[in-house]
Amino acid sequence: xxxxxxxxxxxxxxxxxxxxxxxxxxxxxxxxxxxxxxxxxxxxxxxxxxxxxxxxxxxxxxxxxxxxxxxxxxxxxxxxxxxxxxxxxxxxxxxxxxxxxxxxxxxxxxxxxxxxxxxxxxxxxxxxxxxxxxxxxxxxxxxxxxxxxxxxxxxxxxxxxxxxxxxxxxxxxxxxxxxxxxxxxxxxxxxxxxxxxxxxxxxxxxxxxxxxxxxxxxxxxxxxxxxxxxxxxxxxxxxxxxxxxxxxxxxxxxxxxxxxxxxxxxxxxxx
Numbered sequence: 001x002x003x004x005x006x007x008x009x010x011x012x013x014x015x016x017x018x019x020x021x022x023x024x025x026x027x028x029x030x031x032x033x034x035x036x037x038x039x040x041x042x043x044x045x046x047x048x049x050x051x052x053x054x055x056x057x058x059x060x061x062x063x064x065x066x067x068x069x070x071x072x073x074x075x076x077x078x079x080x081x082x083x084x085x086x087x088x089x090x091x092x093x094x095x096x097x098x099x100x101x102x103x104x105x106x107x108x109x110x111x112x113x114x115x116x117x118x119x120x121x122x123x124x125x126x127x128x129x130x131x132x133x134x135x136x137x138x139x140x141x142x143x144x145x146x147x148x149x150x151x152x153x154x155x156x157x158x159x160x161x162x163x164x165x166x167x168x169x170x171x172x173x174x175x176x177x178x179x180x181x182x183x184x185x186x187x188x189x190x191x192x193x194x195x196x197x198x199x200x201x202x203x204x205x206x207x208x209x210x211x212x213x214x215x216x217x218x219x220x221x222x223x224x225x226x227x228x229x230x231x232x233x234x235x236x237x238x239x240x241x242x243x244x245x246x247x248x249x250x251x252x253x254x255x256x257x258x259x260x261x262x263x264x265x266x267x268x269x270x271x
Contacts, residue, residue, distance in 0.1 A: 004060040005155045011241035058202045061152035061252040064166045066194040071268050079260035082148035121145040136179040143175050150254040157248040167196030196271035201264045209253040
C-alpha cells in the first residue's frame with residue numbers, strides 16, 4: 001500500500017485501500033453517517049485503524065529540482081542531501097569551483113580563493129548582535145549543518161507559490177549569493193540553462209525526519225508501538241486532500257543523512 005496524497009484522486013484511492021472500502025461506501029459513511037466530521041469517522045473506525053499494520057507502508061513524495069541534463073545526474077546518483085552535493089562530484093559543486101568557491105564539509109570551512117571562512121554553525125547559534133556579514137555566514141552554515149536534508153512534498157498544487165524558485169535553481173544559491181555577490185552569476189547561469197522537474201519517489205517511514213509527521217519529538221517516541229498519531233496524520237490529510245480541503249502544500253522532510261536512491265524514483269516530470 002502507498003500513502004499518496006499528491007492529488008485528490010490519489011488521496012481518495014489511499015482511503016479506499018486503507019479501509020478496504022469502495023469510493024461510494026466511504027462517501028456514504030463519512031458524509032452521511034458521520035456528518036462530514038473527521039472525529040466522528042475516526043472514533044467509528046478506531047478499532048479497525050488500531051488493528052491495521054502500516055509497517056510496510058510506502059510513502060510517495062515529490063522532489064522539485066532543476067537541471068540541464070534531463071535529470072541524468074539524479075538518474076545515476078539519486079537525490080542527495082546538501083552536504084553530499086557540495087562535497088561529491090556534482091554539477092553544482094563543479095560550477096562553484098569554476099567561480100573559486102569550495103566547501104570543506106568535514107572541517108566546516110568555506111574557501112573563496114585564498115580566503116577561508118569558518119562555517120561552524122554551532123559557533124553562531126544563540127549569538128546576538130552579529131554583523132551583517134556574520135548573519136549571511138550563519139545562514140549558509142545553517143543550510144549545510146542544520147538543514148541539509150533532502151526536502152520534498154507529499155502534496156503541492158502550485159510550485160511557483162512556494163516562494164524561493166526551487167524549480168529554477170537550487171535554493172542554496174540564494175543563501176550563498178547573499179554572502180558572495182559573484183555567485184549571482186551562477187544563479188543566472190543555472191536559471192538560463194536549466195529546466196524544472198518534479199522527481200517522484202517512494203520511501204519508507206524510517207527515511208523521513210520525525211517532524212514530517214509529528215509536532216513534537218516526544219510524540220514520535222510515544223507513538224512507536226501503536227502508531228495511532230501517525231495513522232491519524234495520514235488519514236486526516238488523505239481525507240482533507242480527497243475533498244480538496246487543505247493539503248495543497250505539505251512538506252516531506254527526509255532524514256539528514258538520507259539519499260534517495262535511483263531505484264526509489266518512479267517518475268520524472270518536466271515543468
